[in-house]
Amino acid sequence: MAVFNLNVNGTKQKVDVDGATPMLWVLRDQLKLTGTKYGCGIAQCGACTIHLNGVATRSCILPVSSIGSKAITTIEGLSELGEHPVQKAWIEHNVAQCGYCQNGQIMAAAALLKNNSKPSEEQIETAMKGNICRCGTYVRIKEAIKSVSRT
Amino acid sequence: MSVINTKYGRRSFIKSSFLAGGGLMLGFNSLASLITEGRALETIPDEWFNINAYLKISSDGVFTIKAPHPEFGTDVRTSLPMMVAEELDVDWKKVVVEQADYKPSIYGRQYTGGSRGVMEKWVPLRTTGAAARQMLIKAAAKTWDVPEAEITTEGGVLYHKASGKSAKYEEMAARAAEIPVPEKVALKDPKDFKIIGTSRANVDLIKMVTGKAPYSSDINREGMLYAMVVIPPAFGMKLKSFDALSVKSMPGIKDVFSFKTYEDGYKRNMFDTNAFPELVAIVGNSTWEVLNAKNKLKVEWQPFTEQSFVMAGFRGEQTVVVPPGLESSSDHKAKMKDAADKPGRQMRKDGNPEEVFKNAAKVIERTYSAPFLPHYMMEPITSFAHYTDEGLFVAGPVQSPETTINTISSRIGLPPEKIHIELTRMGGGFGRHFHAHCLTEAAVISQKVKAPIKLQYTREDTTNMGSYRPACLAVYRAALDKDNNLIAFHVKAGGVPDNGLNANAFPAGAVDNYLAESFSIASNITSGWFRAPGDNFIGGVEQSFLDEIAEAAGKDPIEFRLELLKRSKEKPVGARADYDASRYAGVLELVREKSNWAANKKRGVAAYLCHRAYAAHVIDVVVKDNVSRVQSVFSAVDCGIVVNPDSATNMVEGNVVDAIGHAMYGELTFTKGKPDSSNLGKYRLIRMNEAPKNIEVHFVKNDIAPTGLGEGPYPSVFGALANALYKATGKRFYHQPFIKNSF
Structure with missing residues (x-):
């Protein structure tokens, strides 16, 4: 066990855990930030996507000891009431079915649009293909991303 | 217009007969639950009037409609309340949807599967809305001393055109709550629908896009412990032995034990599909610590030679004999081809x-x-249980609570009325959650360790313990x-x-x-x-x-x-x-x-x-x-x-x-x-x-x-x-x- 001082959603957080603990479980178990989801545990589904210094990162294989002073943003930190343009687009396009993967989808999309405000269809697919939706809402996800890039 | 006998929805009025009695004040805990169509309510209502089990009306005109079925992604939490709102004749923007408790005596079957939700609730829910509207009309007729037939409604307002009188539903709600349920109500002609047939956003959208939609895997409680199970590595295998000492001293580990999901001689119901009814549980302080112990546990498995149990099915009870052996897909293909030749x-x-x-x-x-x-729901199977002397609170992905609660009741030794089964949102289902053995497992573990526990299957467990x-x-x-x-x-x-x-x-x-x-x-x-x-x-x-x-x-x-x-x-x-x-x-x-x-x-x-x-x-x-x-x-x-x-x-x-x-x-x-x-x-x-x-x-x-x-x-x-x-x-x-x- 070791103490780690983390910067999560702009707030300083101190946790005392095994340094190998993936950030996913630190967020969910220690910090009770449950918007970040467990899906596969091997960085293949994207449900656990967070931003690490603004970069979309799979938190399920990210040891807490590797974070240091890097800024962590989770879905809860993107905006509390859904005012982020990507969240608004998700609402406008009525994207979700079961909704479980959508936190990760939104975090991946927000990171994409931050770096590239007008992604092509191919660029959207490349950036988003790491995020699985078993309900099959891909067409709506893509439309939502395109609507943000048009504004 | 069609006239419907309210027997369809009558049980849903039972609650009102003792909860109503004019302006029941209800405790109100969370502004966050008052969100629909992207709108948060700005004030907390003073009073709620229970019109029936599905509907309560606040003193300031908010209509809370219960969603009876568990939600796993088909949006029944929106479409079913829309049916009540349609016949009630209210502005959808003023509707707040709440998940109903599991109470089949009031709500009828509360089941998600077979694409049956909208079909089965089509008449009962509209009848419920129409009966509530009729009760509001009767209240207004009595108050204004005018014939019921002369009263019309629109968007949550009662009108008596001849006298020019009008009243919002909430103004009549206290009186309506005391009116007996009408024996017969008229349902709208589909051409008069204002809500049904129009697109309404998923009522949980804002929660879903802000990480706040509550899945059972998101439950946290004071003093909660984390549990995982160790399952046989192959179909055809069962537990032989395990060495608890191999992991008991690992950091954060509280308990290691084996348990049976069903008592010996238990008659399984038709949804008790479960290849691995004996598991090893590991309980500890965090998911990560428990996972580490799970990976280190020394456990031996053995092939079973004989396994049979009694199970209820569509065609009555039968003894199911499970064939022994370690099967391969190549064998399955050969057997299917052979069968097809005969x-x-x-x-x-x-x-x-x-x-x-x-x-x-x-x-x-x-x-x-x-x-x-495999079903591959995005949410790996996760359940929560808290067993106390008063009863059991259990939550988890469940498409058929009615059978699941009986399984739990039989195993835990509590009558169903002492078991509260929470219908949480599921991260997908696709049929997998008919077989909700994870709730019984969580209940057994909580009973044993005397603490609230969250049972987390890994993705691999979720796939390997499939149906x-x-x-x-x-x-x-x-x-x-x-x-x-x-x-x-x-x-x-x-x-x-x-x-x-x-x-x-x-x-x-x-x-x-x-x-x-x-x-x-x-x-x-x-x-x-x-x-x-x-x-x-x-x-x-x-x-x-x-x-x-x-x-x-x-x-x-x-x-x-x-x-x-x-x-x-x-x-x-x-x-x-x-x-x-x-x-x-x-x-x-x-x-x-x-x-x-x-x-x-x-x-x-x-x-x-x-x-x-x-x-x-x-x-x-x-x-x-x-x-x-x-x-x-x-x-x-x-x-x-x-x-x-x-x-x-x-x-x-x-x-x-x-x-x-x-x-x-x-x-x-x-x-x-x-x-x-x-x-x-x-x-x-x-x-x-x-x-x-x-x-x-x-x-x-x-x-x-x-x-x-x-x-x-x-x-x-x-x-x-x-x-x-x-x-x-x-x-x-x-x-x-x-x-x-x-x-």
């Missing part, structure tokens, strides 16, 4: 197919197969005469253990000589309901086969199907046909028109009826660099009245994407009882870059009572895709997953 169990026979096949001008015979599929879509095989034969008329049709289909062939489905009734046979192969690999059970295989392959018959007959595939449907309608063969030929033809005609069918020769079509929804799809595939990609899908669906069109469209789109994914990539094979791919490193699900670029969904407009959409549009996608791939590549695709066929 006569099957005859399910339907019309005419004299044997004779006609002998003398036909042309005979086509094709074999189709598909592998086991899969069975592996299936079907052999089809068709006979044509010299004029290319279809004169005989034969299907022999089965699976490990079976595949649910409906012998009375199309094209039965449309062919003079028809034979349907089935076979089944016993297995210890557990299988169960998977989105459009049975149909998800048979519907797709039947539609592929019809495509080949049409081609052999030199006919357009849509025209060919329409001819058969016309025959079935005008001069049906046999006593029974489980479809409405006009509605079947309707979706084919609609998709032909909307897809501009003749415009593109490289496309596939299929149509199928299941779960009371008719669907037809036209799929366009493009092959580039040896990779096929669906470009466009046109879907035509007849599910009767469409309650929430945009949500329904989303559901059809999801069916299309999900079916294309499973047809192309889905496959779970076994080697010596062990799944060959337990996680996404090896298992493949469809991703955005493989999904269709466009999906256009059209609904047949009619006034037929609505059915569901979770499954109906699914099977035909498999067929339309296979047929489109043929047009794009020149090769027929007989065996799923199609990716394994060379292009």
Whole structure:
């Protein structure tokens, strides 16, 4: 066990855990930030996507000891009431079915649009293909991303 | 307008008889629950009036409507309350949706599956709304001393035109709560609907996009411990021994023990499918610590030689004997082929197919197969339980709470009324959560460790402890005469253990000589309901086969199907046909028109009826660099009245994407009882870059009572895709997953 001082959603957080603990479980178990989801545990589904210094990162294989002073943003930190343009687009396009993967989808999309405000269809697919939706809402996800890039 | 006896909804009024009594003040805990259509309420109402179990009205005009069914992604939390709001005649913007407690004595069946939610609640929920409106009208009539018949309503306001009087519902709510439930109420004519038939956003959208939608895996409680289970590595195996000391001293570990999910001699209910009823539990302070211990635990397994239990089924109680052995997919394939070579169990026979096949001008015979599929809900199985002296609180993914609660009750030794089962949102279900053994497991663990616990399956556990879509095989034969008329049709289909062939489905009734046979192969690999059970295989392959018959007959595939449907309608063969030929033809005609069918020769079509929804799809595939990609899908669906069109469209789109994914990539094979791919490193699900670029969904407009959409549009996608791939590549695709066929 070791103490780690983390910067999560702009707030300083101190946790005392095994340094190998993936950030996913630190967020969910220690910090009770449950918007970040467990899906596969091997960085293949994207449900656990967070931003690490603004970069979309799979938190399920990210040891807490590797974070240091890097800024962590989770879905809860993107905006509390859904005012982020990507969240608004998700609402406008009525994207979700079961909704479980959508936190990760939104975090991946927000990171994409931050770096590239007008992604092509191919660029959207490349950036988003790491995020699985078993309900099959891909067409709506893509439309939502395109609507943000048009504004 | 139709008059409905309120017996449908009468039980839902029981609560009001003792809770109402004029302006009951209810405690109110969270502003966050008061969000609908993206709007948070600005003030907390002073008072709530319980009109009935589904509806309460606040003193400032907020209408809280209960959603009775558990939600796993089909948006019944929006569509079902819309039915109440419609007949109540209120502004949807003022509606707040709350999840109903599990109380079947009041709400009737609270069950999510079989695409039955909208269909089963269509009359009861509208009746509930209409009765509440009638009670508000009676209250106003009494207050104003005018005849009820002269009172009208609109958008939550009562009007008496002659006197110019009006009152908001909330002003009459206290009086309405004291009015007896009317014996009969009138329901609206569909042409007068203002809410039903209009698109309303998913009521949980804001919560879902801000990470606040509460899944059972998100439950946290003071003093909660984390648990995982260690399961046998293969079907056909059971626990031999384990060494608790090998992990007990690891950091954060509180307890290690084995337990049985059912008592010896327990009679299983039909949803108690469970290959591994004895597990090892590890309990500790955090998921990570428990996971580390799980990976280190020294445990020995052994093959079982004999396993049997009594289980209730659709056909009554039976003793299930589980065959021993470590099964492999290669054995399954060989057994299915053997079975298909022998006569099957005859399910339907019309005419004299044997004779006609002998003398036909042309005979086509094709074999189709598909592998086991895991459900792969995005949320790995997670449940929560807190056992105390007062009772048990349990939450987890559950499609059938009514059977689950009985299983728990029997195992824990508490009567059902001492068990509170929370209907939390599920991260997908697709049939898997009928088998909600995880709730019983969590309850047993909580009872043992005397603490609230969260039981987390890993993704690998979730896959390996599956109740899969069975592996299936079907052999089809068709006979044509010299004029290319279809004169005989034969299907022999089965699976490990079976595949649910409906012998009375199309094209039965449309062919003079028809034979349907089935076979089944016993297995210890557990299988169960998977989105459009049975149909998800048979519907797709039947539609592929019809495509080949049409081609052999030199006919357009849509025209060919329409001819058969016309025959079935005008001069049906046999006593029974489980479809409405006009509605079947309707979706084919609609998709032909909307897809501009003749415009593109490289496309596939299929149509199928299941779960009371008719669907037809036209799929366009493009092959580039040896990779096929669906470009466009046109879907035509007849599910009767469409309650929430945009949500329904989303559901059809999801069916299309999900079916294309499973047809192309889905496959779970076994080697010596062990799944060959337990996680996404090896298992493949469809991703955005493989999904269709466009999906256009059209609904047949009619006034037929609505059915569901979770499954109906699914099977035909498999067929339309296979047929489109043929047009794009020149090769027929007989065996799923199609990716394994060379292009």
